[in-house]
Structures are given as structure tokens and as C-alpha cells.
Amino acid sequence: MNNSKSGFKIYYLSVLLLLLLLSSSVSSQQLSATDIVKRANDLMQGKSNYSEMEMQIIRPSWTRTLRFRAWAKGDDFSLVYIDHPPREKGQRFLKREREMWNYVPAIDRMIKIPPSMMMQSWMGSDLTNDDLVNAASIVNDYDHEVLRTETLRGYDCYVIKMVPHEDAPVVWGKVLSWISKDGFITLRNEYYDETEELVNEEILDEIEDVGDRTIPTRYTMIPVDKEGYKTSLKFQKIKFEIEVDDAFFSIRNMKQMR
Incomplete structure (x- = not known):
């Protein structure tokens, strides 16, 4: 018995x-393309985060290094403070919802960056102002579609097509994203203009554990029509779910920072 x-x-x-x-x-199997993109976005952003980064701007005949700190809260708020090089130390960039400002301490001037300048280079790099502040939410401003699955650098990935809504303040005509099935890690992005010509390739690698999650810690942006040009962005430190109030992301606070 x-x-x-x-x-x-x-x-x-x-x-x-x-x-x-x-x-x-x-x-x-029932995850939608939007679910996949949201999980990947949440992994990289969290509800809030603080990071210290080094940027290498690489050109055929020279290389330039920038170091900066950044704070972010959701899709609506971000603040960047330049620490290096010395001649640009103290420059700050603030994003509040759809608006962006640049404070230049050398002339004690606050500059509001208009939508027409969002595609301009940020600090001479291959990143744009729009890339820096993530002005367009990849979750809310795009329609998403799983095109196929394929293997990239040993990872089984979803290949997601993202097309902006007609009324979205988005500079790209289309974005393709490779997101791993295991862990929802973004490994590659391709950015296309409105005529569907490929403009930039973005490679995300050096995947590491950073406390409570595993993420790529280096981004490399490569313009496809400029041989020898690329910009590499490396996280030196990153911490998620930090305590930060909305008031931190104010023009007044940005001007007072040291």
C-alpha cells in the first residue's frame, strides 16, 4: 500500500x-514583439539608473575620449554631466519628456535644443542628440513585428522590426533589433532613414553581470557610409533602481551641479 x-x-x-x-x-511562445522589446528596454533602463561612461570617438586620423556621468528615470527624464576633457568639463544635458537643454558653464548659458537639431551629432560623436536622451520611446512610439529568428554571436535571437507611428517625434524610418531569447539582451540595432537606406549599425557586446542583471556594457555605433568612423561607449559603472526624485531633473538643479 x-x-x-x-x-x-x-x-x-x-x-x-x-x-x-x-x-x-x-x-x-505567446510573447508579442512589443512584449519582447519592452523586456529588453526594461533590462537596460530599469525604473531608474546611474552610470559612469567613457566614450571613444574614432576617426581615420585621430581619437577623442570623453567621460561623463548620467542619471535616468524611466523614458521621461535624463541628465548627463561631462567630466572630461577639461575644456568641456561641466557641460550638462537635460531631458524632460520631449524637451532637451544644454548648459554651457564657460558662458553661463542655457540652450534649448529644438526638434530640428535632434539629429545633429552629440559632442562630435556618431551619436545624435536623439540617441543620447532617448527622446523616442522604442516601446511607445513604434509598431513592432517579429520578422524571424536567427543566431547572432552564439545567441538565439528574435529579429524585431520597429516602424514609428505616423505622429511620433522619431527621426528614423525603421529600426531592426536583434534581441536574445534567453535574457532579452539587445545585441545589435540597425537604423534606417525614411527611404529605408541603412544609416547606422550599432553593436552591443562585452556582456557582463552588473549586480541584479546581465547586460551589454559596450555600445559601438558605426556609420555605414563613413569608412573609419565609429563611436564606442563603455559603461565603467552602472547601478539600477536608484532613489532619485523628479525634481533632480530640473533646469535649476542642472545649473547648480558640480
Whole structure:
């Protein structure tokens, strides 16, 4: 009798485990393209974060290094403070929702960056003002579609096509993103203009554990039509879910920072 009960328990547990595995598999298969993009975006942003970064601007005949600190809260707020090089130390960039400002301490001047300048180079790099402040939410401002799955650098990936809504303040005509099935890590992005010509390739690598998550810690932006040009952005430090109030992302606070 005891053997019978023991056998029944083992059978019951086996069936339960199988059902859980099947449920997990079905749940994974039912993820929409938007779900995948949202998970990847949440992984890289969290509800808030603080980071210290080094940027290498690489050209055929010279290389330039910038170092800066950045604070971000959701999609609406970000603040960047330049620490190096010395001649540009203290420059600050603030994003509040759809608006962006640049404070230049050398002339004690606050400059509001208009939408027409969002595609301009940031600090002479291959990143634009729009790239820096993430003015367009990849979750809310785009329609998403899973084009296919393929292997990239050993990772099984979803290839997601993102097309901006007609009324979205977005500079790209289309974005393709490679996101790993395991961990929802973004490994590559391709940025296309409105005529669907490829403009920039972005490679995300040097994947590391950074406390509570595993993320790429280096981004490299490569303009496809400029040989020898690229910009590499490396996280020296990053911390997620920091305590930061909305008031921190104010023009007054930005001017007072040291």
C-alpha cells in the first residue's frame, strides 16, 4: 500500500512538473514583439539608473575620449554631466519628456535644443542628440513585428522590426533589433532613414553581470557610409533602481551641479 502511495505521489509530481514546463513554454511562445522589446528596454533602463561612461570617438586620423556621468528615470527624464576633457568639463544635458537643454558653464548659458537639431551629432560623436536622451520611446512610439529568428554571436535571437507611428517625434524610418531569447539582451540595432537606406549599425557586446542583471556594457555605433568612423561607449559603472526624485531633473538643479 505504501509503495502504491509513493508511486502515485511520484507520478503526480511528474505530471505537475510537465504541466509547468508546458505552461512556461506556451507563455514564452505567446510573447508579442512589443512584449519582447519592452523586456529588453526594461533590462537596460530599469525604473531608474546611474552610470559612469567613457566614450571613444574614432576617426581615420585621430581619437577623442570623453567621460561623463548620467542619471535616468524611466523614458521621461535624463541628465548627463561631462567630466572630461577639461575644456568641456561641466557641460550638462537635460531631458524632460520631449524637451532637451544644454548648459554651457564657460558662458553661463542655457540652450534649448529644438526638434530640428535632434539629429545633429552629440559632442562630435556618431551619436545624435536623439540617441543620447532617448527622446523616442522604442516601446511607445513604434509598431513592432517579429520578422524571424536567427543566431547572432552564439545567441538565439528574435529579429524585431520597429516602424514609428505616423505622429511620433522619431527621426528614423525603421529600426531592426536583434534581441536574445534567453535574457532579452539587445545585441545589435540597425537604423534606417525614411527611404529605408541603412544609416547606422550599432553593436552591443562585452556582456557582463552588473549586480541584479546581465547586460551589454559596450555600445559601438558605426556609420555605414563613413569608412573609419565609429563611436564606442563603455559603461565603467552602472547601478539600477536608484532613489532619485523628479525634481533632480530640473533646469535649476542642472545649473547648480558640480
